Amino acid sequence: MAVLALIAVSLVIPSGCGFKDIDKRFFVVSVGIDKPRDPNKKFKVELKLAIPSGQERFGSNKYIIVSVESNTLTEAVRLAKSKVDKELDFGHAKAIVFGNDLFDEGTTLPEVMDWIARRRDIQMISWMGIGKPDALGVLSSNPQSERLPSNMLFMIFGQTGTETAYIVSEYLFDFYRRMNERGLDPILPIIETRDKDQLSVNTMTVFNKERRVLDLQPRETLILNNFYQGLSKTEILVKSGDIDLVLSAAKVKSNFTITGADSDKPVIHTITNVTASIEESKTPVSLDDLPKYEKAAEQLIEQRVAALFKKLQKAGVDPVGFGLRYRATHRVGQKEWDRWTAVYPNIEFETKSECENIGNGDCG
Structure with a gap:
């Protein structure tokens, strides 16, 4: 009976004062x-x-x-x-x-x-x-x-x-x-x-x-974001010699690998695949010159990606996760991690870009 009485009292008394009406x-x-x-x-x-x-x-x-x-x-x-x-x-x-x-x-x-x-x-x-x-x-x-x-x-x-x-x-x-x-x-x-x-x-x-x-800066943010969120729907300004145009990227995919991670001079290889079309041009566009536009776009992307990673490296930060990839592919104790942090400032970057299927927009 005492137990039943206790249960009855607990049902009557509010369970706490934390609840507040909306x-x-x-x-x-x-x-x-x-x-x-x-x-x-x-x-x-x-x-x-x-x-x-x-x-x-x-x-x-x-x-x-x-x-x-x-x-x-x-x-x-x-x-x-x-x-x-x-x-x-x-x-x-x-x-x-x-x-x-x-x-x-x-x-x-x-x-x-x-x-x-x-x-x-x-x-x-x-x-x-x-x-x-x-x-x-x-x-x-x-x-x-x-x-x-x-x-x-x-x-x-x-x-x-x-x-x-x-x-x-x-x-x-x-x-x-x-x-x-x-x-x-x-x-x-x-x-x-x-x-x-x-x-x-x-x-x-x-x-x-x-x-x-x-x-x-905005352009650097765009490049890093492609490695972070993999977002497309971006533009690529290509200006080289007589080429002055803007590409609209429908698809951008970026990735990286690390070679020689256990050596004194590891190399980080990046690859950026772009599918794009010409959205704006200050000069006449010829279908015969599309391979030339692709080559110019690839060189520009490679230069910008390399410049960004070297800037991050110089500042001593790693927002992309090169060190995380190293840890994921190695049995890393404190000694191995200290070695990685020591070699990171001197790591070389080899950037590659492949710009494919460039269309000329809706112009004939």
Whole structure:
């Protein structure tokens, strides 16, 4: 009887105080982390809170942004709660944006990511990015085409709307993996605010395991993205001698192999296969000259790929995963890994490109 009475009481008493009705919640749709103005603080956290609308339509992206400066991210969120009348719910936080100046001095990547990775209600499929000039500007953008707060970011990185190889889409789970995986360094897209209604994403930044190391230009971003996401739908500017044209690539496939990995001078061989057609030309195009155009395009691609990899090598970063491939094909202990990191700065790159089936567009 005592047991039955205990069960009956447990059914009457609420199981906990953690549950809140939906009308008592603020849904955080994106999180910004900037460098604070107060020199005695370490972080400035911005939370973009969606305001529910009775009807979903263009321009109905109502929201508020709560900003707090603190020495820890945990404390910042607790202080943010004191500025609103509802419980903060991070279950819909699908974008996390770091300020462009956040990692300039003092602040390291691991101490920021520790809170993000541990927070159980932040989705590991959240999009990551760098906000330029700051994260607040990205979160404050108010495109008239948005129907939901931060929906422009979600569509850009999900490529459910626009599709371009200039946009690097980085998930939280992959970014965290890159932080902890030997032989693969973290990358993030750079989100620039042109004005209050427009965002631009066509560059990226590369980290080592601790700090931001190198920013890539749009053309370099495009090349690296072909190795990372394998995206096509890109253009290739070919200018050599009397050739001045633009190729539209319908298919781009990039891969690499490592030879002599156990020697003092390993060689990384890259191959880029391109299927394209001529989209624009400043000079008359002749079908008889298509092999010449293919050759010029191949040489240009090989030069650009080699230049990019040498730039990454000089900066001491490996976002493509050459070191990861080495680990996957060898039994690598600490001694072998130390040897690889020692030879990586002197590795040679042999780049090859095959440009096939170049058509001349719709012109006769």
